[in-house]
Amino acid sequence: xxxxSDHGFGPLHRFIYVNNWLMRWGLLRFKAAPLSxxxxxxxxLGFAPVELYDVLLRLGLGFLKGAVTKxxxxxxxxxxxxxxxxxxxxxxAAYAVGNGGQIFVNLRGREPQxxxxxxxxxxxxxxxxxxxxxxxxxxxxxxxxxxxxxxSADVYRRDELYAGESVERLPDVVFLPRDLRRxxxxxxxxxxxxLVGPSWSISGTHRMNGVxxxxxxxxxxxxx
Numbered sequence: 001x002x003x004x005s006d007h008g009f010g011p012l013h014r015f016i017y018v019n020n021w022l023m024r025w026g027l028l029r030f031k032a033a034p035l036s037x038x039x040x041x042x043x044x045l046g047f048a049p050v051e052l053y054d055v056l057l058r059l060g061l062g063f064l065k066g067a068v069t070k071x072x073x074x075x076x077x078x079x080x081x082x083x084x085x086x087x088x089x090x091x092x093a094a095y096a097v098g099n100g101g102q103i104f105v106n107l108r109g110r111e112p113q114x115x116x117x118x119x120x121x122x123x124x125x126x127x128x129x130x131x132x133x134x135x136x137x138x139x140x141x142x143x144x145x146x147x148x149x150x151x152s153a154d155v156y157r158r159d160e161l162y163a164g165e166s167v168e169r170l171p172d173v174v175f176l177p178r179d180l181r182r183x184x185x186x187x188x189x190x191x192x193x194x195l196v197g198p199s200w201s202i203s204g205t206h207r208m209n210g211v212x213x214x215x216x217x218x219x220x221x222x223x224x
Contacts, residue, residue: 001215008207012199013143015050015185016151016177018096018103020195025132027093027125036086043082043193050185050192054200082190089113093125094172099186102171103129110168126172130155133175138196143181151196153178180207 022028030040078085087095089106093116096103105125108114116125138149154176162170177183183205185191 003211003213003215005210008209008211009204010179010207011181012183012202012205014138014140014182014196015191015199016101016182016196017190017192017194018101018184019190020193021132021136022094022096022103024195025128027129028095029088029091030082030086031088039080039082039086043190046193047081048190048192049077049081049188050197050200077188081188084189090115094129095189096184097186097189098171099184101175101177101184103173103175105172107172122172126157129173130157133173136175138182140196146178151177151182176208180205 019028023030030036077083084095089111090113092106094103094105104111105116105122106114107116107118107122109118116122133152133155136151138151140149142149152175156174156176158167158170158172158174161174182196183199
């Protein structure tokens with residue numbers, strides 16, 4: 001008998017909005033078109049999916065979330081909310097996708113509108129992102145039990161984690177938030193105007209350590 005999980009579980013308290021950090025650092029920029037400016041203005045006022053979901057929760061309508069996340073009705077979301085459609089890719093060096101702290105360089109020759117040249121320019125962008133992530137601090141302050149509000153425990157370049165024939169398609173930088181009580185928000189490009197905010201809808205998430213146990217003839221007790 002084998003009992004196994006590929007990851008553990010634990011509490012989640014806050015979301016990290018990685019694209020907002022990239023925007024603050026000047027690595028991600030928006031178009032100057034009127035409609036994009038309107039969405040940017042509304043975003044700064046708090047018109048974003050997570051804030052809207054908070055209102056739905058308070059009204060007892062939280063079940064509606066499933067209709068507008070995880071790839072469903074993306075066109076409807078981007079019609080009203082700030083999205084990658086509003087990004088000025090001609091002046092954007094990096095962007096984030098996913099729940100695991102994955103950051104991609106807008107690399108020429110790989111991305112549809114890539115501007116960062118391979119080689120020295122690519123290395124400069126990656127080095128800047130890594131350095132900034134290593135000193136990333138939660139503006140909301142420490143969580144209970146923490147001595148500091150530093151967010152990142154580990155920051156990796158792509159070649160430190162991955163290998164293989166499709167490695168070029170993988171994120172250029174991956175960062176792991178400390179103890180995973182904070183996690184990057186990956187259900188939408190610009191989920192909230194905050195840099196870090198409460199995880200209203202989710203109270204738990206994965207942990208790095210899973211479980212592996214064996215029982216049966218020939219298996220010694222207490223072995224690790």
